[in-house]
Amino acid sequence: MTGPSLRKARFDLGFGLLLPLLLAAQPVATDSYLPALPAIAKELGSASTSLTLFVLAFGFAQLLCGPLADRFGRRPVLLAGLGCYAVAALGGAFAGSVAVLAGWRTLQGFSMAAILVCARAAVRDLYPAHEGPHVMARGLTGLGVVGLLAPLLGAWLVQGAGWRWVMVSMALYALLLLALCWRSFGETRRPLAGDLSAPGGSARAVFASRSFRAWASLAATTYGGLFCFLLLSPMVYIGYLGWSPAMYGWIPAGGSLVYIFSTTLCRRLLRRHGPVHTVQLGAALSIAGASIQALGCWLAPHSAVPLLAGHAVYCLGHGIHQPCGQAGAVGDLPHLAGRAVSWSGFGMMMVAFSVGQIAAQFVDTGFSNGAWPMVAPMLLAGCVLLAIAFLWLPRLQHPMKKESP
Structure with a gap:
């Protein structure tokens, strides 16, 4: 292999290494x-606003970053996003009030949003649709490794140095990734013939796709259930x-450890059964995990065992749904x-925000509802995933048809 083919192979290898770091x-x-939330609340006041605004900004900003990445390319939008990510994390480290912290977290x-939109779009730029779920599963496996280490590092920093060092560590991660992408990430977007931008009316074209609607709904539902865990689990387990x-x-x-295993399993299931049967297995795991938690809340409300076991099973399903849903939506x-x-x-973010805000209304200082505010949305998500x-x-004529990029 020589010439352009060799260069493409080298670039694909570089992107394969960068993708999990970008998604992470x-x-x-x-x-x-998450482990810093109680410490932030103790020093500055309730930190839930900063997490909420972070999710809202991430959700709405994607609507801007997507068209920008289509028009100007993935590379400039990605590099700008990494730079702003580092600046915002450093700003949050020096925040003196909840309002200032929330502002930096919004940025x-x-x-x-810029980072993840460009990373996911580059997968579709470089690989045909039928390979997308496999590539995303590999990337999300790497994300799971970082997700395994992140809360442990966060908890260690909170206890040993204070919550502000958690923000500093985020800035260092972004700066390192910025240096790697500046050197290794080339432009992946292919300009349309006769035009450098996407055609007009593209949002309507996106929603006209039956495949997009189905697979995007799958990704949003599974993440909505998991987000309620992310939002409320510190209150349940710590409080x-x-x-x-x-x-x-x-x-x-x-x-995250379960998620790593699940995304690896997802690749094997895709090769053997295809995307639809794979996510059907994932849906069965999602409802089973949420049901275990619900039985625990009912029969043993002060025991962590069913909550932990159910969360592990739900994560197995989530690790199957996310690669298929994210790749299928753009296929x-x-x-x-x-x-x-x-x-x-x-x-994904709007479903997570809406369900999370409703669930949070049922958490009080006395925890009169136990773990139900965290568990009930996951149970609902499992039912929707089954549907x-x-x-x-199965009603889609070609759920993931093969095509060249």
């Missing part, structure tokens, strides 16, 4: 932040069950990859 910007910003959410922040840090870390839209990714990501996997996806 999300758990670095969220999972490492960080905006920046993370309700009395665990220390260091002990709590092992819970999202353990979930039929190679010419609108940035916009398709952005609308899919926006849907999508067994009733909606």
Whole structure:
């Protein structure tokens, strides 16, 4: 292999290594932040606003970053996002009030949208649709490794140095990734013939795709259930069950370990059964995990065992749904990859925000509802996932048809 083919192979190898690091910007910003929430609340006041605004910014910013990435290319939008991510994390480290922290976290959410939109769109730029789920599964396996370490590092920093060093570590991660991408990430977007931008009316074209609607709904539903865990589990385990922040840090870390295994399993299932049957198995795992937690809340409300076991099973399903959902949403839209990714990501964040805000209303200082506010949304997500996997996806004529990029 010589010439352009060799250069393409080298670039693909570089992207294969960069993809999990880019996707991991999300758990670095969220999972490492979770153990810091009680410490932030103690020093500055309630930190839930900063997490909420972060999610909102991440969701809405994707609607802007997708068209920008389609028009100007992935590389400049990605580099700008990484730079702003680092600046926002450093700003949050020096915040003197909840309002200032929330402002910096909002900018960080905006920046993370640019990073993830460009990373996911580049997958569609470089690989045909039928390879997308496999590539995303590999990338999400690497994300799971970072997600395994992030809450442990966050808990260790909170206890040993204070929550502000969690923010500093986020900035260092972004700066390192910025240097790697500046050197190794080339432009992946292919200009359309006769035009450098995507065609007009592209948002309508995205939603006209039956495949996009189905697979994006799958990704949004599974993430909505998991987000309620991310939002409320510190209150449940630290506040309700009395665990220390260091002990709590092992819970999202353990979930990431299961997620790593699940994304690896997803690749094998895709080769053997195809995407629809794969997500049907994932839906069965999702509802089973949520049901275990619900039985625990009913029969043993003060025991962590069913909560932990159910969370592990739900994460098995989540690790199957995410690669298929994210890649499937953009599979039929190679010419609108940035916009398709952005609308899919926006849907994920809006579902997560809406369900999370409703669930949070049932958490009080006395924890009179126990773990139910965290568990009930996951149970609802499991039911919806079953409906999508067994009733909606099989009706698509070509769920993941093969095509060249």
